[in-house]
Amino acid sequence: MLIARNAVGKLQASFAGKEDPKKQLGIITEGLKSIESAEKDNKTKNWTETWAIKSYLTSYAAIIETDESSSFKYFDTSEVAIKKAKSLDKYEDPSGLIKASEHNILIKKQERGSLSYFNNNFKEALDDLREASDNFPGDSTLALNTAICAQNVQLYDESLKYFKRAKEDSIKNPAVYQKMAQLYVAKSDNQNAIKILEDGLAFNPYNRYLTNDYINLLLDTENYTRAQSLIENNLNVEKSNKLLFFLYGYLQQIEGNNPTAILAYNKALATDQNYFDALYQLGLAYLNTANDAYKNTDTEKKNQYDSLINRAQFALLRANEINPNDKQTVQLLIEIYTRKNAQDKVQDLKRKLQEL
Template structure:
């Protein structure tokens, strides 16, 4: 009986010492956390920080071999916290990725075991570090063209930092690249609602709305963009083109006039302004607008072509008068010929320009030129 009693006592003593040993490992890990925080605050180099972290991780490894301490949420929380720092600090990508995975796995376990959230600070810190690592990996994936992986990571990062507009935009761009336009739109909107003013965001949103046939929302989005980026050339051009595409000519004209009041070097705007007046049969104003566009670029094919049409229209109008204006007709035909010849020199393969010149030379009875142009037309 005495022998048996002594064995039991010895056994209990052994268990007590072993338990104490594992508890001391937790103390070492706790100390490592404290030392790491001091090292970070003191600006110690990362190699010294990694050495401190190594001590703590080694202690948690020992603690995880014990029946008691392996179920302590603190053991897992400390291991996740320290592993997440290795993932951020280690220059060895393979090692950093290993600890990144460890940080994620141990964080999940820490959350499961911590019913009373007594390790909230460690869990929050580890979560933060893991998210920062995901942002790093997401950006790298995007740059490498791995858009699905980039989207998965950056979407999670954006959900963690919903007010960070840069992250939201990067996640949205990733979504666009995998054709998830609904999520891309939601992420762009998140960035917009949090105060981003980048014109490209409004352009991207408007483009998605247009693809969904929500034209009014697309127009409104561009108007919002112009409000925070007044007279931005790209936004204004998109806005005007969208108005034209949807036959909102009055609003387009107003938008062009407003922009031209401060931006007088935009040949495209002068061209569009002239075109709007031309389709409304105001050839005189159209002529002035096309001339202003050509003053900025004398080789502007579209402006030359449309100016030629304006002169042809004016020539036809001269013949419609009660008393036909033959001299006016001749003058306008000559101007049309001159403008269209310039356009033809710039783009000799344009069929419409060639056909208009054939019509003019037919009227002028210059049949040799008509024949030459018809031969060219057959070669196209």
């Protein structure tokens, strides 16, 4: 035991002197040989100090050993030793060896958890990272990785807890706010989801992904006025954002303002001519405008009906080329060809619809 205590003192002096890790491992090996003898002695095997020293030496060895296999063997030994030390009747830690060992073990658990995390073994990583994060709450990266692990194993409340911890550390990463919002939406807590996205946009103004999620959530919750204002503000900055033009058109279409919707969809298509959603909605907007023209008593506007129907047909045919399996597109084309009395086209499309 005297030799083991001496090894602890030499190791602490070696750390203070920033000596070579190989020399430190030599000191640890010397101390562990003495501890092995103490473990077998009928008297010293029941001393808390015996197991505290063993845990202390092996926990440091786990950190400084460069061979991964040997490092984790030391780690496992340290965990067993610290449990034994705490199980003894006269458990005490006057030298702080157990406390130091616990700190070292946490560092190694964090390392092990991180290895599992980067190998996408989220279930294995979660316990280690969670324990490390609870002991190092100021580490926002650790909290973030713990949250992602919990999310991947579908522990959503747990995931939110650690995302909040990362957020409290003023983390600005937009992905954090995006993931938190998704979790709130999954819990049907749209109010908090909106609040989180607003917080994220305060740190990341005009971030495309946060903005898109925010607008879509506003639309899902029928906050159309707020959504339209946000889209208009963002279009002043991102003048070639096809999604913003599409969403602006969609809002106009909801309000029955089809001509403005058509202009917005065409601007979206000027950026991406194969934008399926814009083509489909454009066809629908032309069809709605054609219906309005047909009902109009004004002869000039009524004469626009055929032109509008043709434009709807053209847009929907392009949409059908891009996504031939979309049933709604086929149904609208059937409606248009029925109006044109093109029965052969109608029958072809009906057969196609039955196959989808």
